Amino acid sequence: MTQQYDYDVLYLGSGHGTFDGAVPLAQSGVKVGIIEKDLIGGTCPNYGCNAKITLDAPVTLLRESERFSGVVAGNLKINWKESVAHKQEVIDELPGMIGGLIKSSGIDIIQGSGVFQDNHTILVDGQPKTADKIVISTGLRPHRLDIPGSELAHDSREFMDLTELPDKIAIIGSGYISMEFVTIANAAGSDVTVLMHGDKALKEFYQPYVNKVIDDLKERGVKFVKNAKVSSFEKSGDQVIVNYGDDQSLSVGWVLDATGRIPNTDNLGLAKIGVNYNEKGVVVNEYLQTNIDNIYASGDVIDKTQPKLTPTAIFESTYLFKRFSGQSREPITYPVIPSVVFTSPRIAKVGVTVEEAKENNYQIEENNLVGDWYRKVNKETISENTLIFDDEHRLLGATEVSEQAENVINTLLPVVEFKFNKAEIARLIHLFPSISASTWDLL
Numbered sequence: 350m351t352q353q354y355d356y357d358v359l360y361l362g363s364g365h366g367t368f369d370g371a372v373p374l375a376q377s378g379v380k381v382g383i384i385e386k387d388l389i390g391g392t393c394p395n396y397g398c399n400a401k402i403t404l405d406a407p408v409t410l411l412r413e414s415e416r417f418s419g420v421v422a423g424n425l426k427i428n429w430k431e432s433v434a435h436k437q438e439v440i441d442e443l444p445g446m447i448g449g450l451i452k453s454s455g456i457d458i459i460q461g462s463g464v465f466q467d468n469h470t471i472l473v474d475g476q477p478k479t480a481d482k483i484v485i486s487t488g489l490r491p492h493r494l495d496i497p498g499s500e501l502a503h504d505s506r507e508f509m510d511l512t513e514l515p516d517k518i519a520i521i522g523s524g525y526i527s528m529e530f531v532t533i534a535n536a537a538g539s540d541v542t543v544l545m546h547g548d549k550a551l552k553e554f555y556q557p558y559v560n561k562v563i564d565d566l567k568e569r570g571v572k573f574v575k576n577a578k579v580s581s582f583e584k585s586g587d588q589v590i591v592n593y594g595d596d597q598s599l600s601v602g603w604v605l606d607a608t609g610r611i612p613n614t615d616n617l618g619l620a621k622i623g624v625n626y627n628e629k630g631v632v633v634n635e636y637l638q639t640n641i642d643n644i645y646a647s648g649d650v651i652d653k654t655q656p657k658l659t660p661t662a663i664f665e666s667t668y669l670f671k672r673f674s675g676q677s678r679e680p681i682t683y684p685v686i687p688s689v690v691f692t693s694p695r696i697a698k699v700g701v702t703v704e705e706a707k708e709n710n711y712q713i714e715e716n717n718l719v720g721d722w723y724r725k726v727n728k729e730t731i732s733e734n735t736l737i738f739d740d741e742h743r744l745l746g747a748t749e750v751s752e753q754a755e756n757v758i759n760t761l762l763p764v765v766e767f768k769f770n771k772a773e774i775a776r777l778i779h780l781f782p783s784i785s786a787s788t789w790d791l792l
């Protein structure tokens with residue numbers, strides 16, 4: 350341990366961009382501190398993935414029961430209050446569990462808000478904490494529309510804490526959070542309108558599949574308004590009036606501003622000590638190092654082209670563990686990173702996209718899987734995928750819309766990353782019957 354400082358490595362933020370790497374780093378004998386101003390574990394367990402997927406679980410059950418109507422008798426209904434209580438029960442123990450893991454590895458948790466004083470010092474509520482290396486891992490926060498009445502809108506965290514589901518909801522934006530939360534709110538019985546910025550939802554996903562999900566949601570009563578240009582929110586009794594377009598308006602009980610998430614880079618003193626950052630995040634080199642040698646960044650707060658997701662943050666914090674513990678001096682090389690939108694059906698993808706495949710003349714195989722016997726088991730009505738191959742028939746990418754798309758893409762992940770050939774694929778024996786076996790049959 351460096352005697353001159355309180356810590357060898359000090360992390361600002363306690364999310365996946367930190368703890369997955371900080372714990373093994375401390376276990377390897379390095380003196381580590383973590384500063385956190387909110388719940389331990391950050392966004393994913395407390396306000397993101399884990400919370401959201403718990404609210405999604407009854408939606409998938411509801412959908413399944415619809416498909417099996419006749420085979421299974423009775424009409425299911427989501428009890429919103431109970432669903433939120435169940436979500437809370439699932440996530441309540443996570444900060445304690447993660448905090449316990451962190452503390453048991455010998456890390457100091459410093460509760461409070463951190464601001465850089467100099468390259469080696471962070472002030473936590475006025476108290477200096479010094480370190481040889483510092484990792485900025487402060488994540489993102491919701492972007493809020495800068496329009497009159499913006500304080501009347503809410504964010505995803507507040508949505509997941511609603512004890513009563515509003516009768517009518519307006520969701521602004523049509524990205525990940527919008528599409529996942531409209532699915533949940535609609536299934537739970539709310540009348541939802543999505544006010545889109547442009548004419549496309551989920552821009553980075555394969556649009557024919559996105560449109561299938563939108564058409565299904567429309568049939569379920571969701572309204573989508575393209576190019577809505579929301580201009581203001583006004584209070585009217587217990588309702589909020591959303592003004593948009595040319596003199597159009599909508600009266601709703603609740604508004605979700607889902608217009609994106611922005612990096613937590615302000616109020617950290619970065620400009621004062623000269624760390625380079627911009628509106629997309631902290632600028633780093635291929636070692637996740639900022640322009641100041643001893644200061645690094647990890648997770649969502651980085652300005653990067655890779656998707657800002659939990660597994661990316663885990664990969665980065667693990668990379669820094671290997672670098673700081675002396676196990677690796679190599680630059681970071683990201684594997685293919687899959688992504689999924691938890692609509693119902695889901696849309697998932699990995700590797701080369703259909704658009705890139707067309708540009709590069711790769712082989713494109715489109716599979717309508719509704720007739721596949723294994724998909725018929727679950728009576729899926731929307732079930733398609735597109736597989737991209739090179740001229741040696743190695744899988745380069747895949748995208749799927751179906752109830753099990755996340756598992757299909759997880760199954761195909763090693764084939765894409767490790768470029769398995771036909772002989773290697775044929776060598777593997779699968780559990781049968783299963784979605785994985787059914788997926789590998791397509792290769």
Ligand SMILES: Cc1cc2nc3c(=O)[nH]c(=O)nc-3n(C[C@H](O)[C@H](O)[C@H](O)COP(=O)(O)OP(=O)(O)OC[C@H]3O[C@@H](n4cnc5c(N)ncnc54)[C@H](O)[C@@H]3O)c2cc1C
Nearest residue numbers: 362364365366386391392393397463487488648649658659
């Ligand atoms: C609603 C929602 C759903 C999501 N669903 C998924 C999903 O299904 N799958 C997926 O892969 N990803 C999902 N994500 C994204 C995922 O949550 C993030 O990619 C992940 O949490 C990034 O981890 P991080 O450590 O970089 O940042 P965070 O988890 O945001 O951690 C940053 C931490 O820094 C703390 N902090 C900030 N400033 C300071 C300061 N000055 N002093 C002290 N502490 C500070 C914050 O309080 C926070 O705890 C979702 C996100 C949201 C919002």
Ligand SMILES: NC(=O)c1ccc[n+]([C@@H]2O[C@H](COP(=O)([O-])OP(=O)(O)OC[C@H]3O[C@@H](n4cnc5c(N)ncnc54)[C@H](O)[C@@H]3O)[C@@H](O)[C@H]2O)c1
Nearest residue numbers: 522523524525526527546607608609610657658689690691
């Ligand atoms: N399943 C998952 O993995 C998952 C789920 C939720 C969130 N996330 C993560 O959280 C991030 C943030 O999600 P998000 O949905 O907030 O962001 P997003 O970038 O996915 O979507 C933002 C939406 O807001 C719209 N928009 C932007 N500016 C606008 C404006 N001025 N007026 C109206 N609309 C505007 C955009 O067109 C887009 O539709 C994601 O990028 C992802 O990294 C991941």
